[in-house]
Amino acid sequence: MGDLVPAPWGGYLVTGYDACDQVLRDRSWLVPDFAWQDRQTDTERWQAVATQEMSRTLHRLNAPVHTRQRHSLGNLFGRQTLQAMAPEIEADVAGLLDRLAERIRVDGEADLAALVGDRLPINTIGRWLDIPPEDFAHILEITHNQVHAQELLPTKSQLAISEAATLELRRYFTGLVQERRANPGDDVVSGWIRTWDALESDREATDRTVYELTMFVTIASLEATAASLSLMVWSLLRSPGTWDWLRARPEHIDDAVEEALRYDPPVRLNSRVAGEDTVLAGVFLPKDTMVHVMYGAANRDPRRNPAPHTFDVLRKGSHIAFGGGAHYCLGAALARLEARALLGQLLRRFPTLRVVGQPEFAPRMVFHRVMSLRVAA
Template sequence: MGDVVAAPWGAFLLTTYDVCDHVLRSKTWLALDGEWRARQGDGNRWAAPASRELGRALQGLNPPHHTRFRRSVGHIFDRATLSRLRDPITRTVDRLLDELAVRMRDGEADFADLVGEELPVASMGLWLDLPRADYPLLRHLAHEQGYAQELLPSASQIARSNAATLGLRDYFGALVRERRASPGDDIVSGWLRTWDELEDGDQDAADEAVYLLTMFLVIAALETSSTFLSGMVWTLDQHPDQLNWLRSNPQEVPGAVEELLRYDAPVHLTTRAAAEDTVLAGVPIAKDQLVHTLIASANHDPARTTDPEVFDIRRPGRHLSHLAFGGGIHYCIGAGLARLQAHALLEGILRRFPTLRVSVPPVWEPRVAFRRLTALQVVDH
């Protein structure tokens, strides 16, 4: 249907790799920040509290505000940080797979609930020093808030997202106040010290900035990684020849993860607004008009990837490029952690469960943008 396809709601769908990549990287296309959402008026999805909050978080910021926030945290998942997290995350994987093995003794077990959902929240909990008892609440709030990021959310979904946004503010606001009162050498305390300097001692402004950073990083990690981790088990199960080859070549896990990200990314689209009247791939687009980068479509563009509908974990590295983590200044800040979790989990599954298989097709929540796999029954025989 073309590179740029008009949608019935007045936006445009971008279908090819080059066009999506251009929009994600170009300054001509902006994230939906607070100013853009305010210009849309009241009485619509963009005026909802959940939507307005997203416009103030990292994913909704544009330069210079985005630059300031991004620089405040630096390279949070650099090699040194990932190296420190590798052993704790591997131990967490072993603990979760132990529980999975116990449950499978009696037959089926839900991999999504026991492992896919648990590993991301446990990883973030380790990194931010959060109580394990809070993990179920954080899982719930992250998934409920995700409705505000959907393509065309219903009124009831927006209401659920609004309620979750209040819960997230309560939780992370309290966390910031706690670290403010008893600072340590943890990540959140470090951000507070950084933002105290950036805000010239204005503690309220610093606390608000750290709340927005912490809240966004947690919900982004939980909403995407949980689906990808369970989804990779499903994809490999549907390609037993590929899985068997990987069992014999476990050193190829990193390449396999990249092909899994290309083949079925957990986020299928992101949205940008035109900064000015422009023309994209021959199509006129007005200032403030929306375009949706169809990441899943871009990752299956035959002009970019040979035989894109074929799942092939032995693809040469040059053919593994994908947009699963976005691009440009909004490239996923947690990509390194997401890859670390996927590598550790896949290595653990290959090592411990030579006969693991999916017994029932997965259950998907009916979403378009931030997909969610809610159940994946597995057996080991």
């Protein structure tokens, strides 16, 4: 249908790889921040509590505010950090796969998405933020409910669910920041408080910023990574012969992770607005035009990845599953580490792993959440 397709609700879908990459990297394309929202007529959508709350977080900020916050974080998951996290992640994977194996032994099959895909990211990010383990399940549940507000066209009922979840996330994470201010330690949140205390004279502003960062990092880590882990296993198991081939060639695990991200990305689209009059894919777009960057379509552009509908571990292709430009995913390296750890142990421990029936997906367009992926061995 072309690189730029008019959307029925207004704006455009960007489908071609190069056009999507251009939108993500070109600084003249902005995220739909408060300034843009204030110029819209759909006030119910943009003034919803959940939308407003998320619009204060990193992924809805433009320069210079975005630049300042991003720089304050530094390299969140650099080499040393990942090296320190790797043994704990491997141990987590081992424990989760023990439970998976037990459920398969008792019931003949088990839900990999619920037992492993959802649990590994909350264990990882929860430990990194020093969140009490007994709170993990609650945070996971309200995060799944909150992301309705980040959908392309959320319904009133979805916005209501998201509002309730957003208020609960606000209560939890503002409380967490207050506790760390009262009892500072060597944890990440305490470090962010110290960083922003040095940047701001207003402690209330500091605590608000740290709360927003903590909530955003948690939501982004849980929803996208959980989806990517289950999607990776599903993609591999439905590709004939690939599981056995990869078991014999574990040196290609990283290649398999990248191909899974290309083949079925956990985030299907992201929205941008034109900061000025511009031309994209030969089409003139006036300032404030919204476009939706279609990650899945771009990754399957045959001009970038030949035979795009074939799952090919040795492809050495390219993808934009983690976005690009100033808003490139902060947790990309951590997500890859978790995927590598999970796939490596799955291949060793479950040589005959297979999917039982079709996976169940959440009825969403942005986060491609796998609600259930039943497997047997």
